[in-house]
Each structure stands twice: as C-alpha cells, then as structure tokens.
Amino acid sequence: MSAEALARPENRPALKAIPVAGPREQAGDRLFRWSLLLFALSVVVLAGLVAWKLIAGSLMTWKAFGWRFLFSSAWDPVNDKFGALPFIYGTLVSSALALLLALPLGAGSAIFLAELAPRRVSDVCTFLIELLAAVPSVILGLIGIFALAPFLSAVEPWLTKRLGFLPLFQGAPYGVGMLAAGIILALMILPYITIVSREVLLGVPRPLKEGVLALGATRWEMVTRVSLPYSAPGIAGAVFLSLGRALGETMAVTMVIGNTPKISASLFQPGYTMAAVIANELAEAVSDLHLQSLIAIGLTLFGVTILVNAAARLMLLRLSKRHS
Amino acid sequence: MEVRGLRAGYGSNEVLKGVTARFLEKAVTAIIGPSGCGKSTLVRCLNRMHETAPGTTMSGQVVLYGRDVLSLDPVVLRRHVGMVFQRPNPFPNMSIFDNVASGLVLNGIAGGRSELEGRVEASLRQASLWDEVKDRLRRSALGLSGGQQQRLCIARALAVSPNVLLLDEPCSALDPIATARIEELVLELKKQLTIVIVTHNMQQAARVSDFTAFMLLGELVEFSATGTIFTKPSDKRTEDYVTGRFG
Numbered sequence: 001m002s003a004e005a006l007a008r009p010e011n012r013p014a015l016k017a018i019p020v021a022g023p024r025e026q027a028g029d030r031l032f033r034w035s036l037l038l039f040a041l042s043v044v045v046l047a048g049l050v051a052w053k054l055i056a057g058s059l060m061t062w063k064a065f066g067w068r069f070l071f072s073s074a075w076d077p078v079n080d081k082f083g084a085l086p087f088i089y090g091t092l093v094s095s096a097l098a099l100l101l102a103l104p105l106g107a108g109s110a111i112f113l114a115e116l117a118p119r120r121v122s123d124v125c126t127f128l129i130e131l132l133a134a135v136p137s138v139i140l141g142l143i144g145i146f147a148l149a150p151f152l153s154a155v156e157p158w159l160t161k162r163l164g165f166l167p168l169f170q171g172a173p174y175g176v177g178m179l180a181a182g183i184i185l186a187l188m189i190l191p192y193i194t195i196v197s198r199e200v201l202l203g204v205p206r207p208l209k210e211g212v213l214a215l216g217a218t219r220w221e222m223v224t225r226v227s228l229p230y231s232a233p234g235i236a237g238a239v240f241l242s243l244g245r246a247l248g249e250t251m252a253v254t255m256v257i258g259n260t261p262k263i264s265a266s267l268f269q270p271g272y273t274m275a276a277v278i279a280n281e282l283a284e285a286v287s288d289l290h291l292q293s294l295i296a297i298g299l300t301l302f303g304v305t306i307l308v309n310a311a312a313r314l315m316l317l318r319l320s321k322r323h324s
Numbered sequence: 325m326e327v328r329g330l331r332a333g334y335g336s337n338e339v340l341k342g343v344t345a346r347f348l349e350k351a352v353t354a355i356i357g358p359s360g361c362g363k364s365t366l367v368r369c370l371n372r373m374h375e376t377a378p379g380t381t382m383s384g385q386v387v388l389y390g391r392d393v394l395s396l397d398p399v400v401l402r403r404h405v406g407m408v409f410q411r412p413n414p415f416p417n418m419s420i421f422d423n424v425a426s427g428l429v430l431n432g433i434a435g436g437r438s439e440l441e442g443r444v445e446a447s448l449r450q451a452s453l454w455d456e457v458k459d460r461l462r463r464s465a466l467g468l469s470g471g472q473q474q475r476l477c478i479a480r481a482l483a484v485s486p487n488v489l490l491l492d493e494p495c496s497a498l499d500p501i502a503t504a505r506i507e508e509l510v511l512e513l514k515k516q517l518t519i520v521i522v523t524h525n526m527q528q529a530a531r532v533s534d535f536t537a538f539m540l541l542g543e544l545v546e547f548s549a550t551g552t553i554f555t556k557p558s559d560k561r562t563e564d565y566v567t568g569r570f571g
C-alpha cells in the first residue's frame with residue numbers, strides 16, 4: 001500500500017478497534033508483578049526466620065544475663081559466666097582496621113586501573129584481582145599463619161620502638177592478633193572494593209570528564225572533582241558489601257586473631273571475634289547455657305551487622321544531602 | 325588559530341582528511357556541513373580534546389599564535405581555548421554556582437570570595453541565564469532544563485575568559501529568544517577573542533560569522549567570507565548545500 005493510500009481515512013484502523021490494553025498483556029503484567037513481590041517478600045521472610053530462630057535458641061542466656069550479656073567481658077564456660085563484649089569489640093575493631101587498610105588501597109588501584117593504565121594492562125590486572133577474590137578464606141588463613149604472623153612478630157618490635165608511646169603499638173610481639181586479623185580481612189575485601197570501584201569509575205560519562213578537562217583540569221583534578229564524587233555512591237556500595245563480609249568472616253580470622261576473649265587497646269595483642277567463637281566452641285559446648293550463649297552471640301552478630309550497615313547508609317544519605 | 329593538513333580519526337576510520345584553515349583573531353568563523361562530516365571532530369582537535377578519547381588518531385598541525393599546540397601543555401592550552409560541547413554537560417555533583425566557578429577554582433584565577441561571586445554573576449549574565457537562576461545558585465545544576473544547562477555550560481566556558489572560544493552547536497537546545505541572546509553575545513565577544521562556531525542553522529551562520537567553512541565528508545570544500553559563501557559560492561556543492569538542495 002502506498003503512503004497516500006495508508007493516509008486515507010478509510011484505510012486507517014477504526015479507533016474502536018485499537019485495544020486500550022490487551023487482556024493477555026494485563027494478565028501477564030499482573031503475574032509478573034505478583035511473582036516479583038513474592039521473591040522480594042521471601043528475602044524479608046528469610047531474614048525474619050533467621051532472627052526468630054536465633055532468639056528462640058538463646059532465650060536462656062537473655063533470661064540469665066539480660067542486657068548485661070552485651071556489656072560483660074566474662075567468658076567462663078566452666079563457671080557458666082558469659083558476656084559478649086570482647087567478641088563485639090574484636091569483630092568491630094578487626095573489620096574497621098580492614099576497611100581502613102583496604103579502602104585507600106582499593107580506591108587508589110581502581111583509579112589507576114580506570115583512569116591511568118592502558119586498557120589492556122587494566123583488563124589483565126583486573127583479571128588477576130578477580131582471582132584474588134576467589135582465594136578461599138582458609139588459604140588466606142594459612143598465609144596469615146605461615147607468612148604474615150612471622151613477619152609481623154619481626155616488625156612489631158620495630159613499631160613499638162618508634163610508635164610505642166601510642167597504646168596501639170604496645171605489648172609483646174605475638175604476630176597473631178588483632179593487626180594480623182585486620183590485614184588478612186583487608187586482603188580479603190580488597191579485590192571487591194577495587195573491582196567494583198573500577199567498574200563504577202569506568203561508568204562515569206565521558207562528556208563529564210571532557211567537560212572538566214576542557215576547563216583546563218589535569219587528570220588528577222578530573223578524578224577528584226568529577227569522577228570520584230560521581231562514583232561515590234557506587235564505591236560506598238562496595239564498601240558496605242565488604243564490611244558485611246568482614247564482620248562475618250570466620251575461618252581466616254580464627255586462624256590469625258589468637259582467639260583470646262580479652263579487650264586490649266594494643267593491635268598486637270590477640271583478640272576474638274563473634275564468628276570465630278561460635279565456630280570454635282559450638283561443637284564442644286558443654287552446658288545448655290554455653291550453647292545458648294553462643295547462639296546469643298550469633299544474634300548479636302546479626303544485629304551488629306544490621307546496625308553497622310544502617311549507620312553507614314545513614315551517613316551516606318547525610319553526605320549526599322549536604323551535596324545537593 | 326590555524327590548522328594545516330589536519331587528519332584525524334577514530335581507530336581505522338579517518339574522519340578528517342587533510343583540512344587546512346585559518347581562524348582569524350577577533351572574528352567569528354562558522355563551520356557548516358551535513359551531519360557526520362567531521363565538524364565536531366575538527367573543533368575538538370583545536371583544544372586537543374580529540375586525543376583524550378581512546379583509540380583516536382591525529383596528524384598534521386594545529387597552530388595557536390604561531391606555536392604548534394602539540395608543543396604546549398594541554399592543560400594550559402585548554403585554559404586558553406575554551407569549549408562548549410554539542411550536548412550540555414553540567415557537573416551533576418555541583419551546584420549551579422560551583423559549575424560556573426569550577427574553571428576559576430581549577431585555574432586559581434579568582435582570588436577572594438567576592439571576586440569569585442562577581443565573576444560567576446558576570447558570566448551568567450553574559451550567557452543570559454542570571455535572571456533565571458539567581459535565586460537558586462546553590463541548587464544542583466541538574467534541576468535546570470536542557471536549554472538552561474546549555475547556557476550554564478556557555479557561562480562556565482566564559483568564566484575563565486579564554487582567548488579562543490569553540491562553540492559546537494551552542495543553540496541546538498535553545499528557543500529563539502535565547503538563541504538571539506547568544507548570537508548577540510557572540511558578536512559582543514568577538515571584539516576580544518577568536519570564535520569558532522559549529523552550526524546547522526544557515527541563517528545563524530549568516531548572522532554572526534565573518535567567515536564560513538563548508539565541510540563535506542571530512543574535507544573542507546570551501547572557506548571564504550560569509551557573504552561570499554552565501555551569495556556566490558565558488559563550489560557547486562556549497563551552493564547546493566546553502567540553498568537547501570543538498571540532503
């Protein structure tokens with residue numbers, strides 16, 4: 001049919017004949033919406049179920065110690081005295097340490113890979129970093145025991161000599177301890193932070209980068225003024241995921257942290273984390289209260305993870321509000 | 325500013341096939357030609373923006389005040405050769421004020437707070453955007469309409485007071501009133517600087533430019549005084565294009 005023929009009124013479809021929305025499509029849309037809702041709800045239900053199981057399994061502990069369980073440093077299975085504080089402390093400090101080490105390193109490598117390195121070099125490096133992400137944590141733990149700990153016990157006296165006036169760097173150089181755990185955790189989350197940050201930086205629209213370059217910005221100014229602010233939410237997302245991973249990491253940490261439920265200001269001293277104590281003691285828990293206290297620690301870990309994530313998110317929200 | 329035997333391309337695709345032209349100081353040169361003929365590429369070679377994209381090639385000479393731009397630091401070059409891109413690209417993480425101030429801050433031009441504010445206001449006024457944004461300078465630049473964003477980018481380029489201004493279809497998103505204001509601005513600015521303006525609008529080229537370059541498939545077909553191009557072009561293809569007989 002020619003264009004003129006199509007344009008003639010008698011050849012156009014009657015308005016009535018154009019369906020507003022096909023019944024089949026409507027049914028399909030509805031099915032799609034409900035099934036997606038179901039998937040989304042299942043995540044919430046699963047989290048609720050976990051929490052409920054943990055609460056039900058630790059009632060005895062909460063009855064025996066109440067809130068004091070969270071603030072007590074006693075961990076004495078023989079005398080049935082339990083408190084979670086050293087484990088909470090160990091978990092938070094080792095994860096914070098890991099983040100402190102991994103974030104600048106990861107963001108720095110990501111900037112190099114995304115903005116400076118030639119594309120081929122960048123791709124090869126990224127592949128290698130992805131391999132690092134695939135190393136099982138027990139292997140990292142082994143590296144921690146056989147390579148990192150001896151190294152640290154050699155370095156720590158030197159640090160004590162220079163920086164010993166800070167409580168952070170005092171005490172006997174065991175090698176295993178909070179610092180070793182932080183470094184191993186940093187190694188573990190470094191690939192995530194690097195790879196996600198690189199991806200986000202590569203996603204910064206070219207016109208924006210060109211815009212700032214055209215104003216006479218150096219590459220470094222381009223990165224700090226445009227690329228990084230633009231990618232900040234994405235990098236923050238990587239940090240949240242990594243933080244969750246570090247808080248819950250069990251195997252590698254157990255192998256290098258020294259497993260001593262003590263709170264010490266020094267990074268050289270051994271500590272303990274929530275995940276590690278559950279893994280170590282669950283199989284040999286003698287009394288019911290001991291077992292329930294371990295589950296209570298599990299519940300605490302669950303709560304701490306949620307709280308830390310919420311706090312980080314809130315901080316980000318504040319930050320982005322201040323920007324706009 | 326001058327280009328001699330300029331060839332440029334993307335990978336194996338050569339887009340500019342030996343362009344030679346001279347953009348006179350204190351004059352407006354318009355570049356016209358069908359879509360995809362390499363106008364943007366030519367303009368992007370002038371401030372070495374072209375080479376920042378991966379896989380691009382360039383040979384031949386671009387000369388600014390008698391010096392090959394390849395011998396200059398690109399950062400310094402771009403500070404003196406300002407550019408407004410074909411598509412508006414305001415910085416999304418900055419406020420309207422900071423967008424305009426960004427070039428000044430980068431180059432350490434404005435001394436104090438009040439000088440900075442003065443220059444930002446002046447640039448926004450020049451781009452005839454001031455009245456529309458003066459009450460929301462601290463808001464995000466993304467809240468502006470497309471045409472306002474375009475004028476913001478013009479203000480941003482003006483703020484650093486460049487010696488050469490490259491305008492790649494600066495009015496493509498503007499209404500007739502804003503377009504007329506930008507044209508006035510171009511005529512005003514040419515008293516002090518060199519302007520190269522890419523446009524698809526023949527009337528605009530005729531109104532604002534002193535010289536016009538007609539490009540076709542990566543070649544400079546004709547370059548002469550604007551009056552000549554539009555009244556008695558020497559090339560048949562130019563005549564077809566400016567009279568609208570050409571695709």
Ligand SMILES: Nc1ncnc2c1ncn2[C@@H]1O[C@H](COP(=O)(O)OP(=O)(O)OP(=O)(O)O)[C@@H](O)[C@H]1O
Pocket residue numbers: 334337339357358359360361362363364365366377410
């Ligand atoms: N980033 C790029 N990568 C590969 N090819 C490109 C790129 N940018 C432009 N080209 C090609 O170069 C040629 C010229 O493009 P250019 O943008 O210079 O055209 P133009 O004359 O500005 O067109 P328009 O009037 O539509 O803006 C086009 O054929 C285009 O396909």
Ligand SMILES: [Mg+2]
Pocket residue numbers: 363364365410492
């Ligand atoms: Mg173009």
